[in-house]
Amino acid sequence: MAEIHDQFDTVLILDFGSQYSHLITRRCREHNVYAELLPCTAKIADLHFKPKGIILSGSPYSVYDSGSPHVDPAVFDFGVPILGICYGLQEMAWQLKGEVQKCDHREYGFSQLQINKIHEGDSPVDALFRGLGEEMQVWMSHGDQLSAMPPNFHIIAHTNSAPYAAVAHDTKPFYGIQFHPEVTHSLRGKEVIGRFVLDICGCKPTWTMGEFIGKEIARIREICGPKGRVIGAVSGGVDSTVAAKLMHEAIGDRFQAIMVDNGVLRLNEAQQVNEMLNKNLGVNLTVVDASDLFLSRLKDVEDPEQKRKIIGNTFINVFEQEAAKIEAAADEEEKQGAEAKGRVEWLLQGTLYPDVIESISFKGPSATIKTHHNVGGLLKDMKLKLIEPLRELFKDEVRALGRLLSIPAPLVQRHPFPGPGLAIRILGPVTREQVRILQLADHIYIEEIRKAGLYDEISQAFAVLLPVRAVGVMGDARTYEQVIALRAVQSEDFMTADWYVFPAEVLRRISSRITNEVNGINRVTYDISSKPPATVEWL
Numbered sequence: 001m002a003e004i005h006d007q008f009d010t011v012l013i014l015d016f017g018s019q020y021s022h023l024i025t026r027r028c029r030e031h032n033v034y035a036e037l038l039p040c041t042a043k044i045a046d047l048h049f050k051p052k053g054i055i056l057s058g059s060p061y062s063v064y065d066s067g068s069p070h071v072d073p074a075v076f077d078f079g080v081p082i083l084g085i086c087y088g089l090q091e092m093a094w095q096l097k098g099e100v101q102k103c104d105h106r107e108y109g110f111s112q113l114q115i116n117k118i119h120e121g122d123s124p125v126d127a128l129f130r131g132l133g134e135e136m137q138v139w140m141s142h143g144d145q146l147s148a149m150p151p152n153f154h155i156i157a158h159t160n161s162a163p164y165a166a167v168a169h170d171t172k173p174f175y176g177i178q179f180h181p182e183v184t185h186s187l188r189g190k191e192v193i194g195r196f197v198l199d200i201c202g203c204k205p206t207w208t209m210g211e212f213i214g215k216e217i218a219r220i221r222e223i224c225g226p227k228g229r230v231i232g233a234v235s236g237g238v239d240s241t242v243a244a245k246l247m248h249e250a251i252g253d254r255f256q257a258i259m260v261d262n263g264v265l266r267l268n269e270a271q272q273v274n275e276m277l278n279k280n281l282g283v284n285l286t287v288v289d290a291s292d293l294f295l296s297r298l299k300d301v302e303d304p305e306q307k308r309k310i311i312g313n314t315f316i317n318v319f320e321q322e323a324a325k326i327e328a329a330a331d332e333e334e335k336q337g338a339e340a341k342g343r344v345e346w347l348l349q350g351t352l353y354p355d356v357i358e359s360i361s362f363k364g365p366s367a368t369i370k371t372h373h374n375v376g377g378l379l380k381d382m383k384l385k386l387i388e389p390l391r392e393l394f395k396d397e398v399r400a401l402g403r404l405l406s407i408p409a410p411l412v413q414r415h416p417f418p419g420p421g422l423a424i425r426i427l428g429p430v431t432r433e434q435v436r437i438l439q440l441a442d443h444i445y446i447e448e449i450r451k452a453g454l455y456d457e458i459s460q461a462f463a464v465l466l467p468v469r470a471v472g473v474m475g476d477a478r479t480y481e482q483v484i485a486l487r488a489v490q491s492e493d494f495m496t497a498d499w500y501v502f503p504a505e506v507l508r509r510i511s512s513r514i515t516n517e518v519n520g521i522n523r524v525t526y527d528i529s530s531k532p533p534a535t536v537e538w539l
Contacts, residue, residue, distance in 0.1 A: 004392055005049035007215045008034040009203040012051035016040045016059030016069050016087050019532060022357055022495040023182040024055055024085065026394065027193045032205035035197075036392070037357055044074040053081040053173075053201030056088025058180060062102070062144050063087065063094040071095065081173035081200045083128075086142050089167070089176030096174075098150035103161075106143040111159045113138045113166070113179065126156040126168050128175050128195050132188055138165075139185035145178060173200050209401045213246070216389050220250035223387060227342030230387060231323050232257045232349075233315065234285065235265075236273030237417045239350030241281070242402040243390050247348050248283045249405065254342065256326060257283050260318050262311065263291030264298075264421035264430065267439040280408060290318050298423060298430040302467075304539035307430070311420040319347055320383055347384040351391045352398065354494050395494060415446075415460045416494070424539040428467030433520075438465045440518045441484045448510045449488075458500050461488040463514075464527075464538050472515075472522030481522040484514055489536055497531040 004010075011028050015021040015037050028035035040056070054075060061068040071091055075082065084092040090100045113136050115129045138159075146164035149155070157166035157177075166177045175196065181189030197203045224230060230247055234240045234257040247255045257277060261270040270287050277283040297310050323344040390398055395416070402412040418424055422442075426434050442463040449455050464485040472479040486507075491497035511524040527534075 003049065004034065004215075005036075005051075008207050008211075009052045009201075010049060011035040011053045011055060011197050011201060011203060012047075013037045013055045013057060014040045014042060014071055014075075014088075015057050016091070017061065018058035018087070019496070020180055020182050021057040022354070024057060024193070025353075026492070027182050027190050028055075028197050029207060029394070029397070030190060031194045031197055031203075032207045033197045033203040034207040034392075040069045040071050042072070044072050044078055050078075051080060052203045053083070053197060054078070055196070056082065056084040056091055058085055058141070059087035059091075061087065063090045063100050064144075076174070081196065082175070083196045083200075084174075084176040085182070086178060086180060087144075089178055090144055090146065092174065092176050093146050093150050093153075093167075096150035096153075098146060098153070099148035100144050101147040103143055103145050107140045107145075107161060108142075109140060110185065111138055111140045111161070111165075111179065112136075113157050113159055115157045115166075116155055126175075127200055128156065128166065128168065128177075128192060130195060130199070132191055132195075137185075137187045138179035138181070138189065139183050140179050142178060175200070209397060209404055212393075212397075213249075213401065213404060216246065217250045220247065220387070220389060224251055224254070224346060225342070227254070228346065229254045229256070229326070229342045229344045230346040230348050231255075231319060231326065231344055231384075233319065233347065233419075234259045234273065234277065234283075235350075235417060235419065235421075236269055236276065236414075237350070238395070238402060238412060238414050239352055239390060239398055239416070241277070241350075241407060241411055242398050242405065243348055243350040243388075244277065244283050245281055245405045245407055246389055246401070247387075248281070253284060255284065255348070256344075257285040258319060258322050259285060259287045260315060261287060261289045261291050262294040262314070262421060262423075263432070264294065264311075264423040264426075264435055266417065266422070267443040276411065280411075286322065288318060288322060290314070293318070295430065295432060295435075300429050302428055304424055307423045307539070308420050311423060315419075316347075316384070323347075323384060345385055346387045349386060349388050351388040353392055353394050356391060357495070396492070413456055415455075415458070415462070417462075418537060424537060425462060425464045427464065427538060434465060437482065437518060437520045438463060438484075441465070441514045441521060444513045444517060445486060445510055448506065448513065452503070452506045454500075454502070454506070457490070458488050459491040459494070459497065460536060461486075461500070463487070470523045474522065479522045481520050483523045483525060484518075484521050485525050485527050485538070486510065487527045487536070487538070489531070491531070491536070494536060495531075497536050499528045499530055502526070 013024050025035045025037050115134055152170045153167045156168045159165045162178050168175050181192040232244050234244050244257045259273055274287050277285045326344055399412050422438050423430050445463050466483040469480050470483050488500035489497040490500050514524050
């Protein structure tokens with residue numbers, strides 16, 4: 001079976017715990033080169049593919065400290081180009097018999113990189129900086145630096161405070177840089193990464209959604225075979241909609257989309273999604289009302305991880321029941337003389353790459369920020385096999401894929417909605433009354449954002465129902481009711497996010513409408529936390 005690494009040249013990023021590691025992956029993909037992130041503990045012998053190059057990320061650790069993460073030494077004998085970034089540079093030097101020591105002071109912020117000339121002529125600088133001029137603004141974030149280069153390395157760039165700001169091996173394609181080219185503060189950093197992945201690694205820039213569609217459809221057909229059938233977890237969000245449309249393109253009516261009304265959807269969600277997919281996209285869709293089952297299992301549950309597990313497991317229960325019904329109907333048709341149909345073997349999910357990244361860590365499960373419904377909320381003895389065609393994609397890549405699949409713009413640009421739905425936006429026990437309150441508040445919030453023409457400027461916006469009550473006054477009466485928190489962020493890939501700065505008048509209208517139109521709410525607050533240190537969702 002063809003894997004993605006067989007179809008596209010791949011750069012492997014080994015993550016040492018940097019908050020910027022995902023950005024390295026993004027920058028490679030912006031050059032139309034497929035890149036994959038793995039924990040730095042990955043063993044070279046266990047890889048099921050050979051990358052065209054390897055990038056070692058930054059890290060909050062010091063290479064000389066006990067317990068610091070270290071790369072498999074076999075990396076340096078793997079025969080591919082290597083780029084070490086910040087800690088990655090120090091790790092390379094440490095492994096190859098150089099020296100690393102603590103700086104006199106932590107260097108954090110802008111610095112001017114001076115690129116060393118090797119000789120006069122057509123190639124005055126090393127390949128990593130070729131054509132980028134004599135100096136550039138870069139972003140530093142480190143407390144350690146090289147004090148002595150490993151044998152057979154030479155300096156290719158420096159700053160006033162970092163004499164070994166960039167180094168290269170004399171004969172092997174090994175490079176190390178002290179700055180962070182993946183952040184936008186390094187003004188030509190993306191070009192530096194391009195020099196590495198395109199020129200030094202020799203990757204073909206074929207990673208585009210136009211190329212991905214055909215290859216993924218072929219892969220799906222190979223996986224499912226001529227008769228295999230798939231049921232799909234559809235929520236109406238961008239991810240599941242694109243996944244459903246892609247699956248429909250691959251196997252047609254052998255794909256059955258199923259939307260489970262879990263009782264914690266947005267206002268009128270089930271009806272809207274049914275019309276959207278059936279009418280607009282031609283996807284077979286069945287809506288299953290399982291709200292009583294979900295809400296009964298969520299009764300008195302406050303812990304967010306437990307909510308996610310309950311919802312994930314219940315989803316699988318419902319899907320397996322629906323698969324059994326589909327198979328029973330097919331068996332009955334066969335008895336009546338109809339052509340034999342394949343069995344339901346697969347469950348489609350719209351898992352994305354950020355879901356995968358946030359659910360793995362080189363430090364193990366204890367470092368997981370939170371379990372994603374699409375990744376960690378599934379039954380161990382699940383009968384259906386998962387098929388996740390979007391698992392390697394970032395959100396913007398999914399949107400681009402959706403446009404190529406002719407999905408209407410309002411659908412493609414729709415803000416993300418979590419698998420566990422409003423259950424993780426209700427901080428406290430989930431009841432029908434709490435769901436009603438949040439549905440109405442969230443509906444007003446999004447409606448006003450659209451009216452103001454701000455929806456497409458915001459990456460994600462939603463309301464959260466807090467488990468506190470506040471004193472208020474309406475008319476001449478004292479009230480003691482609940483509080484709604486509003487969240488809106490701008491983000492490139494949801495690995496980092498900044499809070500959105502609303503015009504004051506828009507927030508005033510939103511607050512006024514919610515407190516006047518939603519019984520049970522007398523106070524509205526706005527969340528101005530960025531990610532990190534906060535996450536986008538509250539739970």
